[in-house]
Amino acid sequence: MTTFVRVVETGSFSAAARQLNVGQPAVSKTVAQLEGRLQVSLLTRSTHRLTPTEAGMRFYERAKTAIREADEAELAARGAGAGLSGCLRVSAATTFARLYILPLLPRFLDAHPELEIDVILDDRAIDLIAEGIDVSLRMGALPDSSAVARKLATGGRSVFATPAYLARAGEPRSPADLAAHETIIYTQLTDAWSFTRAGTEASVTVRGRVRVNAAEGLRAAVLADMGLTIGSDWMFGPELASGAVVRVLQGWSLPPIDLWAVFPGGRMASAKARAFASFVEAALDGVYSAAA
Structure with missing residues (x-):
């Protein structure tokens, strides 16, 4: 059944x-044996993709x-304290995983010695079914899709810069001042930033000579004193604690x-995926408030 489900979801024997x-x-042999036992064709084979027949879709x-x-x-048979087993495929943004998820994995693996974890790092949203992902940790608004999502945490966002950059360029006092600053643009987000303060709204379109498509590049550019940027508070958590990076425009909210x-x-969330999500939710409790 697992083999057939993967074939349907990926559309090919090789991907499955x-x-x-x-x-x-x-x-191929497993699916052929399944069709032979059921005495019905489950898949329609073409040069580009395998698609389930009507009987195949019902079986799927x-x-x-x-x-x-x-x-x-x-x-249930193993008991609530029993460990998980098999392989769990997790995807997450690179920086977030490096700072907050990978350091947690030893605890999760120690609790489940028969479990293996494949971690796929990518700042972009990937096709979970095509990549065989069991659970993906994503930030921000979710695109409309058939995916099932569960909110684990909510964090703040801020404008960040190094003390060296601010000493050179001056510190902005209002959102409008950002237009005169060198900004590191994160291409995953819009370059129009909207702020609120005491019921007042302010928007500014920032400019910058450096644009990056990954949070790791954003961090590196800011830490090189190249400009300021907007980001989630977790992104610069260690640097905020050490003073290497500071927040600006703290009177304004994002x-x-x-x-x-x-x-x-395309398939039900596995027990492993749900257990991992619950573990991450519990482990990150307080991370955002600590970074605030």
């Missing part, structure tokens, strides 16, 4: 084989439920940012 870490012939929907219930039954656990909509 990569996710299952087996050879493509083994996947029931198989997803059966797999989820089997996972739950195994956990919209907060949410952390989500996103599960692929």
Whole structure:
């Protein structure tokens, strides 16, 4: 059932084989044996993609439920204190994972010695089903999709700069002052920034000679005294604590940012994925408030 579900969700034997870490012939043989036992064709094969037949789609929907219930039954049989097993594929933004998720993994793995974790680092939203991701940790607004999401935390956002940059360029006193500053532009976000203070709203479109598409580059540019930037408070957590980076325009507020656990909509969230999301939620409790 698991093999067939992966074939349907990826659209090919080869992609399913990569996710299952087996050879493509083994996947093809498994599906052929399944069709032989059921005496019905489950897939329509074309040169570009495999698509389920009507019978295949009915089997796919029931198989997803059966797999989820089997996972739950195994956990129940082992007991609440039993460890998880198998492979869990997690995706997360690079900087957030480096600062907050990877340091937590030893605790999670110690609690589940039979579990393996594949961590896929990418600042961009990726196709969870195509990549075989069990749970993705994402920041900000979620695009409309069939994915199922659970909010884990909400954090603040600020304007950051190094003391050396501010000593050279001066410190902005209002959002309008940002237009005269060199800004590191994060291409994942808009360059129009909106602030509020005591019911007053202010917006400014920033400019900058440096644009980056990953938070690691954003951090490096700011720490090189190249300019100021806007970001979530977790992004510069260690540097805020050490004084290497400071907040500016602290009297003005920016919209907060949410952390989500996103599960692929094509199949039920596994017990492993839900357990990991709960672990991250509990472990990060207080991280945002500590950075505030």
